[in-house]
Amino acid sequence: ILNVEQSPQSLHVQEGDSTNFTCSFPSSNFYALHWYRWETAKSPEALFVMTLNGDEKKKGRISATLNTKEGYSYLYIKGSQPEDSATYLCAFASGGSNYKLTFGKGTLLTVNP
Amino acid sequence: SAVISQKPSRDICQRGTSLTIQCQVDSQVTMMFWYRQQPGQSLTLIATANQGSEATYESGFVIDKFPISRPNLTFSTLTVSNMSPEDSSIYLCSGGGETQYFGPGTRLLVL
Numbered sequence: 542i543l544n545v546e547q548s549p550q551s552l553h554v555q556e557g558d559s560t561n562f563t564c565s566f567p568s569s570n571f572y573a574l575h576w577y578r579w580e581t582a583k584s585p586e587a588l589f590v591m592t593l594n595g596d597e598k599k600k601g602r603i604s605a606t607l608n609t610k611e612g613y614s615y616l617y618i619k620g621s622q623p624e625d626s627a628t629y630l631c632a633f634a635s636g637g638s639n640y641k642l643t644f645g646k647g648t649l650l651t652v653n654p
Numbered sequence: 655s656a657v658i659s660q661k662p663s664r665d666i667c668q669r670g671t672s673l674t675i676q677c678q679v680d681s682q683v684t685m686m687f688w689y690r691q692q693p694g695q696s697l698t699l700i701a702t703a704n705q706g707s708e709a710t711y712e713s714g715f716v717i718d719k720f721p722i723s724r725p726n727l728t729f730s731t732l733t734v735s736n737m738s739p740e741d742s743s744i745y746l747c748s749g750g751g752e753t754q755y756f757g758p759g760t761r762l763l764v765l
Contacts, residue, residue, distance in 0.1 A: 585756040640685045642754060644697040
């Protein structure tokens, strides 16, 4: 059974604060690590697909890093805005394919104006 | 990218009944999947919807309970059969390649 853990479970920050969350995953049989942003009643939005150890990706104020040897990824949000409020999910792909994803429970971020 | 829609968006059903959820993709995708998220749990893969053949189910999920159709490369259905309150979940379909795109989910409450 693959175990993907995310921490913290929830987080409240003030507008303008920078924040980060952690995703830990099995370091064996790694193929890719996915980050999604999920707002209530909307489709999960794909943020990043990361495959190489040491990968760093950036999309606006959001960035992510990947360490496949120790099995963790960090997601950073710089200068949080209320519209960043959402659940951030990471998902682990193994077995040579991106198709079957094992998800963590997510980190619920609330940004207070 | 792919845009995925699902119907219905939500439903309240009586135990013992069945509900069929539809998933439509705006472009042809090789792989389509069905997930569910029970309250307080992570998104869990139910099955891979294979076009032209039977779906491939993950451990703990069976065809009799979750029959799936995939008549073409843009459409799939998931039926939740003989529902019980434990089936109350969000059901999502996904499709794509290196990036998996998700529908907005179907929120199901079974009374």
